[in-house]
Amino acid sequence: MSIQFKTIKELSSMLQSKEVSNYELLQETFKLVKSYKHLNAFITLNEENALKKARNLDNNTSDLSLSGIPIAQKDLFVTKGLRTTCGSNMLSNFIPPYSATVIENLENAGCISIGKTNMDEFAMGSSNETSFYGNVNNPWGENLVPGGSSGGSAAVVAAGIVPAATGTDTGGSIRQPASLCGITGIKPTYGRISRWGMIAFASSLDQAGPMARTAEDCAILMNEMCSHDNKDTTSLDETIPDFTKDLDAPVKGLKIGIVKEFDLSKLDSNVVKVFEDSKKHYESLGVDFVEVSLPNINLSVPTYYVVAPAECSSNLSRFDGVKFGKRCNDPKDLEDLYIRSRSEGFGEEVKRRILIGSYVLSAGFYDAYYKKAQQVRRLIKNDFDNAFKHVDLIMSPTTRGTAFEAGSMSDPIQMYLEDLFTVPANLAGLPGISIPSGYLDSKPLGIQLIGNSLQESQLLNVAHNFQMTSDWHLRTPPTRSK
Amino acid sequence: MTWETVIGLEVHVQLSTKTKLFSGASTTFGSEPNTQVDLIDLGLPGVLPVANKEAFYKAIRFGLATNAEINQVSMFDRKNYFYPDLPKGYQITQMEKPIVGTGSILINVDGAEKLINITRAHLEEDAGKSIHDLFDGETGVDLNRAGTPLLEIVSEPEISNAKEAVAYFKAIHQLVTFLDICDGNMAQGSMRCDVNVSVKKIDDKALGTRAEIKNINSFKFIERAINFEVARQIKRLEKGESIIQETRLYDSIKNETRSMRSKEAANDYRYFPEPDLLPVVISDKELEEIRITLPELPKQKEIRFIEEHSLEESEAKILASSKAMANLFEDASTKTKDSNLIAKWLVGDVSALLNKENISIEESNLSSVNFAKLIERISDKTISGKIAKSVLEEIWVSGNDVDLIIQEKGLVQIQDESILEDIAKKIIEANPDQVNAYKGGKEKLFGFFVGQVMKETQGKANPQGVNEVLKKLLDT
Numbered sequence: 001m002s003i004q005f006k007t008i009k010e011l012s013s014m015l016q017s018k019e020v021s022n023y024e025l026l027q028e029t030f031k032l033v034k035s036y037k038h039l040n041a042f043i044t045l046n047e048e049n050a051l052k053k054a055r056n057l058d059n060n061t062s063d064l065s066l067s068g069i070p071i072a073q074k075d076l077f078v079t080k081g082l083r084t085t086c087g088s089n090m091l092s093n094f095i096p097p098y099s100a101t102v103i104e105n106l107e108n109a110g111c112i113s114i115g116k117t118n119m120d121e122f123a124m125g126s127s128n129e130t131s132f133y134g135n136v137n138n139p140w141g142e143n144l145v146p147g148g149s150s151g152g153s154a155a156v157v158a159a160g161i162v163p164a165a166t167g168t169d170t171g172g173s174i175r176q177p178a179s180l181c182g183i184t185g186i187k188p189t190y191g192r193i194s195r196w197g198m199i200a201f202a203s204s205l206d207q208a209g210p211m212a213r214t215a216e217d218c219a220i221l222m223n224e225m226c227s228h229d230n231k232d233t234t235s236l237d238e239t240i241p242d243f244t245k246d247l248d249a250p251v252k253g254l255k256i257g258i259v260k261e262f263d264l265s266k267l268d269s270n271v272v273k274v275f276e277d278s279k280k281h282y283e284s285l286g287v288d289f290v291e292v293s294l295p296n297i298n299l300s301v302p303t304y305y306v307v308a309p310a311e312c313s314s315n316l317s318r319f320d321g322v323k324f325g326k327r328c329n330d331p332k333d334l335e336d337l338y339i340r341s342r343s344e345g346f347g348e349e350v351k352r353r354i355l356i357g358s359y360v361l362s363a364g365f366y367d368a369y370y371k372k373a374q375q376v377r378r379l380i381k382n383d384f385d386n387a388f389k390h391v392d393l394i395m396s397p398t399t400r401g402t403a404f405e406a407g408s409m410s411d412p413i414q415m416y417l418e419d420l421f422t423v424p425a426n427l428a429g430l431p432g433i434s435i436p437s438g439y440l441d442s443k444p445l446g447i448q449l450i451g452n453s454l455q456e457s458q459l460l461n462v463a464h465n466f467q468m469t470s471d472w473h474l475r476t477p478p479t480r481s482k
Numbered sequence: 483m484t485w486e487t488v489i490g491l492e493v494h495v496q497l498s499t500k501t502k503l504f505s506g507a508s509t510t511f512g513s514e515p516n517t518q519v520d521l522i523d524l525g526l527p528g529v530l531p532v533a534n535k536e537a538f539y540k541a542i543r544f545g546l547a548t549n550a551e552i553n554q555v556s557m558f559d560r561k562n563y564f565y566p567d568l569p570k571g572y573q574i575t576q577m578e579k580p581i582v583g584t585g586s587i588l589i590n591v592d593g594a595e596k597l598i599n600i601t602r603a604h605l606e607e608d609a610g611k612s613i614h615d616l617f618d619g620e621t622g623v624d625l626n627r628a629g630t631p632l633l634e635i636v637s638e639p640e641i642s643n644a645k646e647a648v649a650y651f652k653a654i655h656q657l658v659t660f661l662d663i664c665d666g667n668m669a670q671g672s673m674r675c676d677v678n679v680s681v682k683k684i685d686d687k688a689l690g691t692r693a694e695i696k697n698i699n700s701f702k703f704i705e706r707a708i709n710f711e712v713a714r715q716i717k718r719l720e721k722g723e724s725i726i727q728e729t730r731l732y733d734s735i736k737n738e739t740r741s742m743r744s745k746e747a748a749n750d751y752r753y754f755p756e757p758d759l760l761p762v763v764i765s766d767k768e769l770e771e772i773r774i775t776l777p778e779l780p781k782q783k784e785i786r787f788i789e790e791h792s793l794e795e796s797e798a799k800i801l802a803s804s805k806a807m808a809n810l811f812e813d814a815s816t817k818t819k820d821s822n823l824i825a826k827w828l829v830g831d832v833s834a835l836l837n838k839e840n841i842s843i844e845e846s847n848l849s850s851v852n853f854a855k856l857i858e859r860i861s862d863k864t865i866s867g868k869i870a871k872s873v874l875e876e877i878w879v880s881g882n883d884v885d886l887i888i889q890e891k892g893l894v895q896i897q898d899e900s901i902l903e904d905i906a907k908k909i910i911e912a913n914p915d916q917v918n919a920y921k922g923g924k925e926k927l928f929g930f931f932v933g934q935v936m937k938e939t940q941g942k943a944n945p946q947g948v949n950e951v952l953k954k955l956l957d958t
Contacts, residue, residue: 078528091527098521100528197528203757232530233760311757314562317571318525322623334621338564361562361752370754 003028005160005476008069008217015068022068026054029070029114032161039137039159041152043075044083045115053112064110066224072156072165075116076123076149077103077208078197082113086199087121087131087149090319090326090345100197101229102166102208109224117152117165121347122316123173123201125149126418127409130349135406138181139477140443144403147177147418153211154181158444160476164212164221168198170205171304172398172422175434175448178211179398182436182444184463184473185211186218189454190429191236194229200315202308203234205426214473215435215463219243222456238454246457247464252286254462256449257391260293262421268401271445274438275397278447278466282395285465292391294383297424299376304423305416306360306373312350313357319345352412381428388452393462395449396421398434402443425450433459436472444475484684485716488692489641489708492676493654495633495664496608497540502629503607504531504574509631511670515613515624523629525569530758533558537631538762540663541581541605542772544633547661547779548600550585554764556605558756563749566623567610575634577753579761580604582633587657588781589649598650599638608632633663639678639689644708648701651675660779660805666844674699679711681719690715691725695732695739707732711739783808791821797829806843806850813850817858824857831871835878847881848874855884863944869893897944902935902951905943909934910955920956928952 003011003025014020020028030047050070057068078084078096085091099107107113120130128136128151136151138144139159146155150167154177157165167174169187178185186209193208200206210221222243229235258279264272279289321327321341328344331337346354360369387394398421409415425432430453434446451459467473502509505522522529538556545552559577582603589596610628614621635654641647655673659666666672680692693715695707710732715725729748730739778786783802787793793801801811807828814824832853836846856873859865865873865888876887888894896902909931910917920927935948 199527363750
C-alpha cells in the first residue's frame with residue numbers, strides 16, 4: 001500500500017473503505033517526511049500530536065469532510081502550542097497561545113496538521129532562499145529552488161508526502177512555487193479567507209490559499225478554509241459557495257483574455273510554447289480567446305514594491321525584543337535593545353524591505369511614492385474591471401520560466417521580476433490559480449488563470465476541465481530510492 | 483512692548499467604554515498590571531484589530547454636543563514609532579478622516595462668555611505605561627491601558643491666556659461628564675492635555691514659534707505651566723533670542739517647563755492608512771438614534787431649573803454646573819416640593835464645604851441618595867435645619883447614612899405635643915416673673931420661652947410645635 005502522491009479524494013476513500021487506518025496513514029506520512037528530509041521542507045514537526053489524533057479517529061470515527069487527511073501548514077500561520085517561526089530567527093522561540101482561523105477551520109473539518117513548512121523569511125522572497133532555516137530543495141531536481149515564499153508547502157505536495165498544504169500569497173507566493181513544483185495552487189479573492197492568525201507581511205495584499213495536486217482538491221480545501229470571520233474586518237461577508245459543485249460544468253463558450261501588454265517575446269521560446277500549447281488545449285475544450293488591454297499592468301511590480309514594503313515596515317515593528325521573539329543579550333539601553341534584537345533577528349531581505357518601506361512612507365516622500373503607488377493600484381484595478389466586461393478569465397504564464405538553481409539569482413531586482421505575472425492579481429484583490437501545464441527539461445511549468453472578484457468557482461471549473469483532459473498534473477518527480 | 487499669547491489645546495479624553503477600542507479586553511482602571519490585556523492588546527503576531535462601535539457612538543455624542551460635523555465615513559491611520567509600552571510599534575489613530583470635524587464650545591471666564599472653535603476630534607488608542615521606578619535598573623511595562631479609547635479634541639489657536647485655557651479645559655470636562663462619555667477622573671488620567679503656546683507682538687499678523695507642553699492633567703498645572711511658559715518666551719524674545727519649536731515637559735514641583743525634544747529630533751511618524759481596518763461607516767439611522775438620546779446639557783438644564791423650580795439664575799447656574807450637582811438637586815426634588823430649600827442647601831452649605839476642601843462632589847462622601855434623605859428629614863420635620871447642618875458635617879466625615887446618624891446621636895426632633903407641653907409647663911412654672919411680664923404686655927418675652935424649651939431639649943424640639951404649645955399655655 002502506498003500513500004505517496006495520492007490526492008485528498010483518493011485518501012478519503014482509502015480511509016473510508018478501511019484500506020488504510022488513520023494511524024497507518026499518518027505513520028506512512030511521517031516515514032515519507034523522513035525519507036525526504038533532504039528537501040528541508042519542514043521547520044517544525046507535529047508528529048506526536050498528529051499520531052495521537054489519528055489514533056483517536058480510529059477509535060471514534062467521524063464523518064467530517066476532511067477526516068484524517070494529513071496536511072502541512074505554512075509556518076506563517078500561528079498554531080497554538082506549536083512553534084511558529086515565519087521562517088525567521090526573530091521567532092525561533094515563539095510558541096503561539098492561539099491558532100489562526102484557517103488552521104482551526106481545517107482542523108475542525110478533520111484535517112491533521114503534520115508540521116510547519118519552511119518558507120522565505122516573513123514571506124519575503126521568491127525562492128525560499130531567505131529562510132533562516134535554510135533553502136528548500138525542489139523535488140524535481142538537485143539544487144533547484146522550489147520558488148517562494150510558500151516553498152516548503154509546494155515541495156511537500158510535489159514530493160507526494162501530503163496531498164495538500166496551506167500557503168499564503170502576497171505577490172505570488174502560492175502560484176509561483178506551485179508553478180515551479182508542478183502542483184495546483186489558488187489565491188482566492190482578497191478577504192475570502194480570514195487573515196486572523198496569519199503573520200502579516202502586507203495586510204492589504206496577504207491572502208491564504210490551498211496548494212494541492214489537483215484543482216478538485218483545491219476546491220475541497222477551499223470549502224473548509226473560507227469563512228467570514230468577525231475577528232478580521234477585511235474578511236468578506238459574502239456567501240461561500242460549494243466550490244466543488246460546478247467543477248464538471250462545461251467550459252464551452254467561455255471567453256479567456258490574453259493581456260496585450262504582456263510582452264511574451266521576451267520570454268524563453270519554450271515557455272511561450274507551453275503557453276501556446278495550453279491555449280490550444282483550452283480551445284479544444286471550446287474556450288474562445290480574445291486580446292484584452294490592461295494599460296497599467298506593467299506598473300504592477302514597481303507599485304507592489306512600494307505598497308508591500310511600506311506595510312511590512314509597519315507590520316514588523318512589533319518585533320522589537322520587548323514582548324516576544326528574539327531579544328539580544330545584555331542590552332545596554334533601550335536603543336541598543338531595539339537595534340541589536342532587530343539586527344540579529346531579521347535577515348537581509350527583510351531588512352531591505354523594511355528600509356524601502358520606511359523610506360517610501362517618510363515625510364516628504366510619502367506623496368511621491370506611497371500615495372502615488374496607491375493611485376496606480378487603483379488604476380490597475382480599474383483596468384481589470386474594464387477587461388472583465390469583455391472576458392470571463394484572463395490567462396498568462398505564472399512565471400517567466402521553470403525552477404532555477406539556488407544561488408543563481410543574486411540581484412534582488414531580478415528576483416522581484418519573478419513576480420511579474422502574479423502581483424497584478426494581489427494588487428487588484430482578484431483570485432488567481434496556477435495549473436501545471438508543461439515541462440521543460442523535466443522541470444514543471446504552470447500557467448495562470450485570473451478570475452473576476454469572487455469567481456473562484458469558475459477558475460476551479462476551468463482548471464478541472466483542463467486536468468480531466470490532460471496529464472501534466474499527474475506527473476511525479478523521481479522518487480528517492482530507499 | 484505688548485505681547486499677545488496664542489494658545490491651542492489638544493485634550494485627550496478617555497472614553498468610558500466597557501471594552502478597548504480594538505479588543506474585547508476590559509478598560510477597568512486600577513487592576514493588577516497586565517491583567518486587562520488580550521492577544522490584540524499584546525500585538526501578538528497574526529492578530530487583527532476590530533473597531534469598537536461604542537467608542538464611535540461616544541465620540542459622536544461629543545460631536546453633536548459641540549455642533550460639529552460628523553464624518554459618517556471615517557478612517558484609521560497608523561502612527562509609527564518605537565516605545566516599549568506601544569506593543570505593535572504603531573498607534574492606530576485617525577489622521578486623514580477623523581470621526582468629528584469642525585465644532586465649537588462656549589467657555590466662561592469670570593462671567594464673560596467666549597466661543598472657542600474646535601478643529602477636530604478623533605479616535606485613537608492609548609498606549610500602556612512604562613514603570614521606571616519599580617525595578618532596579620529595569621523598566622516595567624503595564625499594558626492594561628494599552629488600547630483604551632481616547633478622543634483627542636484639538637482646539638483652534640484661539641485661547642488668549644492661562645485662565646481661558648483652564649476655562650476651556652473645564653468646559654470640555656463638564657461636557658464629557660454630562661454626556662457620560664468619560665468619567666472625568668483627572669487623578670486617574672481620564673483627561674489629559676497638551677498645550678501649544680506661542681507669543682507674538684500685538685501688531686504681528688503671523689504667529690510666533692510655538693512650544694508644546696505635553697501631558698498635563700490638572701486645572702491648576704495648566705494655568706501654572708502656561709504662565710511660566712509665556713513668561714519664558716517673552717523673556718527670550720525681549721533679549722533678542724528666538725523660540726525653538728520643541729516639546730516641553732511641565733515639572734509641577736519646580737513649577738517650570740523643560741525641553742524634552744526639539745523638532746529636529748522629533749519622530750517621523752510615517753502615517754499611512756491602517757490596512758487592517760475598513761473605513762467605519764455610521765448610518766443616518768445610527769446618527770439619529772444618538773441625536774435623540776443626547777442628554778440635557780448644562781445650559782439647557784439651567785434654563786429648565788429656572789422655569790420648573792423658579793430658581794434664581796445664579797442658583798440655577800451653580801446647580802447645573804456639574805452633573806453631580808444637578809443630580810443632587812434633582813434626586814432631592816423628588817422628596818420635597820420645596821425646591822428653594824434644596825437650592826439653599828446646595829448653593830450654601832454643600833458648596834461651602836466643597837470649596838473649603840477644593841474637591842468635587844464625586845470626591846466627597848456625599849451621595850445623592852443620602853443628600854435626598856437629608857432634605858427629606860428636614861421637610862418631614864424629623865430634624866431641624868440647625869441639626870441638619872451638623873448631620874451634613876457628620877456625613878462629610880464618615881459618609882454614614884442620614885437616618886443612622888440621626889438615630890445614633892439621638893437627634894430626632896421632638897414633635898409629640900404632650901412631651902412638648904410637659905416641658906413648656908415646667909419652664910413656665912420655673913419662671914413666674916417672666917410669665918407675669920409677658921402677660922403684662924411684654925410680648926417679646928415669647929422668644930425667651932422658646933429658647934428655654936429648645937435649651938431643655940438640646941435643640942431637638944420642633945420649633946413650630948414649641949410655638950403652638952407655648953402660645954396655648956401662655957395666651958389662655
